[in-house]
Amino acid sequence: MNDMEKMGIPQKEELSNNSSFIDHKAEVVSNNDLESFSSGKDASVNVDAPVGPKEVVTLPFKQLMLVFVGLCLGVFLSSLDQTIVSVCTKEIANQFNSMKEIPWIGTAYLLTSTAFQPLYGRFSDIFGRKPTFLFAIGIFLVGSALCGAAQSMVMLIVARGIAGVGAGGIFSSVMIILTDIISLRDRGRYQGIIGAVFGVSSVVGPLLGGVFTDHASWRWAFYINLPIGAITLVAVIKLLHLPHVGGSMKEKLLRIDFLGSLTLIVGLVMILLPLNWGGSTYAWNDPLIIGLFCGGFAILGLFCLVEWKQAVEPIIPFHLFKDRTNNAVFVCSLFIGCGMFGMMFFIPIYFQVVKGESATAAGLETIPLIVGLLLSSISSGIMVAKWGQIRPFIWIGLALSTVGCGLLGLLKESSSRGATIGILFVPGLGIGMCMQTIMLAIQSSVGPADIAVATAVATFFRTVGSVLGVAICGTVFNNKLKDSLAGLIAQNPSIVAVISNSDLAGQWGPEIKQQILDSYMDALHLAFLINVPFMAVALLASLFIRHIKLRKAGPAPPPME
Template sequence: MSNLNIDTISSDTPLDPGEKVNDQTNQLPFKQLIIVFMGLALAIFLSSLDQMIVTTALPRIASDFHALSDISWVATSYLLTSTSFQPLYGKISDIFGRKFTFLFAISTFVAGSVLCGASIDMPMLIVSRAIAGIGGGGIMSLVMIIISDIVPLRERGKYQGILGGTFTISSVLGPLIGGVFTDRLSWRWAFYINLPTAALTITIIITILHLPHVYGSFKEKLKRIDFLGTTFLIASTVTILLPLNWGGNTYPWNSSIVISLFCVGAVLICVFLFIEFRIAVEPIVPQRLFKIRNPVLVYIGSFFIGMAFYGFIYYLPLYFQAVRGYSATKAGLQLLPLVLGLVAFSTGSGFATSLSGRYHPWIIFGYGLTTISAGLLSTLNENSNRGEEIGYLLMAGAGLGCSMQTALLAAQSAVEYRDIAVVTSLSSFFRTIGGVFGVAISGSIFNNKLSSHLVDVLPPGISFDLVKNSVEYIRSLPPDVQVPIIHAYVQSLRYVFLIGVPMAGVAFIHSLFIKHVPLRKTLGPIEKAPIDK
């Protein structure tokens, strides 16, 4: 590996011991491609919709099972398994094939969803949600990986842009649909709705998607899996995610259990990297990927833009509910400018990239616009007009839409075919991990600031805990009591959006150093991989 540097990699780079490369590309006829693409888009819609629907249904579920104290574990169990298994799917799809791995992921997700819908108590629901997470963690990455096998790089932007828009639409529709199911039918339909959509997706993939067979017996393929690295990757991810979810909520950030888990997680990450770089015969994360400029910069950018993005998604609804006084449903509808901006610019930048072959300007523009929009969002207050809200949200959506899928193209274009699957799954993984860090940091800052501001304005007889945790309680208070409380929320939310500025700013700075690699119009391995000069 000593002949590598941060800028280049070529097909002369030796394989890791025991590594085999299989060309799984297939140029499908246009009509067949469109049908497959629709099936993959349905899978993205399914995965994203599920998470948001379930979030809406959780209070009713906890009430039915009389287990309000365990409600957080339903979300946490899915988060832990989906995030931990996400980076594994790239390498597994190299070994077992894209089609088999995708069908495994979506079937596991469906099996977990069925068990969730049939749950008779909270422990069964938590375990079932964890099973669904094992499959759900791979759906987004595998869809992008399959797209890379059936669509040339030059054309890939428009397809990935549409998929990015699909993800956003389903994220916003989820709470609305979840509310209807919970109020009008049963919370169990929040899980059962996955079945017909998944069935259609599986049918399309089985009957229409035809990819080259990956050689080797099942036993030989099992031997290629890096079980030791997998164990330490899952263990390190879990021990990092748990304190991020618990810190500031279940336990104080300075508690021994939170600090201990972070320390253990750091040690496990070091052990994982040692295994991957020095021991593994066919590593999950090849060392060579961290010696190429574009993937490294994209990983960093994805991590920090994920921090900003998830901060927006989690706290903008709180602004509309607590500050503007909207219902949960109406607050979700107020996010439409963000959604429209993201969908329009994700699709538009994708088509523009396919036409021009240039993706770097879109990444820089997108990250820069996201940074500016974060600063503008921090100026929103109880007196802001609807024009300001729409403009700032539209700007944030446009920035995110321009950059998320084009950044993935930058990473894919700079590596050889053998690394496409791994680099794609790692890009999604770093964005997800960044989102978890972002929500944890934002939540900690918001809670601390809100507590300090409320102490100064709450009159005697007003419940401190209810004001912090119940928007309905705030609205039940006399107007003269509401005003300083709402202002306390405004001041606290300002910090949440402000920290999005340096988060997105770091992504913007790193995007400046991404180098353009021409987007090929052909599929599969080539004699020489693109060289970043």
């Protein structure tokens, strides 16, 4: 008997077979179904047997709706925070006289939210869905309050890092909780609404940020989170009732993979830093960038060794990667994140720099994309619930996204309003149709004990993809812009300033300004088109997702009416 057995801590084999103490009621799955499902032997099997949760927690319709509104507010909260702050950075820099430190506001948030995101899946198994979600919201609100009250740039950066720790778990926790209260077949329509909320907040964020900065204070960009978060906390605490996870706090703490958590966080931070700095703050061949990459990959290698050989309850279980569908979903999530965020990052730049519109107006110009996302996200969720099919919506969505990224390359300075509306609408349709159905694919592919972890890992891959997409597109954009401006800079070296500040384009006269705008347009074309192969790879990977016909099984919540 080893030391851990003497302490009464379940061993890895026991934990994998004993899911009764995990905060998750599951739909009944026969052993044969699970074996064939995890082995991936039959690629075309029509799985009519229910997979995923053995039994969902049925809530009365009114209570379900109130809980769901609270979960939607949680998603709105975290996604709003990602966009609202970007509009306020100039005012913040002016107040603290710290323009050089401005990038760290976003970097601190990005590092902590991404690094801590995979941990929430396992934590929700150990401590329960509800406590984990409340913890994420609570940490996020503490960080937001500290951001609003910041008296220096250092305090603001630290507070953004704290907020990021909570934000990393909000979206994953919402997706995990939905698996406990909504049957797999009905989950599509609810997750479609979640996707729509995500899209709406992407537009509302810059608009609210502009209003607060112009008419109140940038601090309200952070304080606005407090009342929304309070409503979310009340709704979840009062109305969401899920099975309690057994065991004392000491037993739960002993189940945490501390070494795995530490190596994962440190390794990810060391890789995310050069991805954020490379091509802008430092050259890609700078020794610091190369050193961070090498060190980060080495520590992630140590993390893999810990998860493989030592961890009793791994943060990212390796057996997830033995299933073809799981691997396909992870690859899809990664490249959807690359293409979606790489595209969405540069669309406002097109309207602000090339079209000469304000930040608020640029936010309004993206409404066609969000409308497309809303329509397809909600409608695909309803159709999935009706027909029980997942793959057709993933394929159609990724095909539209690939075509849509290509259409963005047709944008010109002279493009009419009608042309821009039509071009933006297509990728919106595609993203809305595939983003949530991909999540359904992973949730229907794994067993009950792995749903929380698999959901968190899929979300994590999409987040990492977003970082990679923005970094790659940013590098391509900057390099193309420098090449396009090389002739003008050779004639007048002072023109190099427009690379970092496009507002200066007009000071050399209308003819030079037009050439500068043409150079920006050339760079934007390439930044848009680089997302086409990202989406194409996601589409190719989605072909390896097995056919799964979802079927309502066991008690399920009332239909949305």
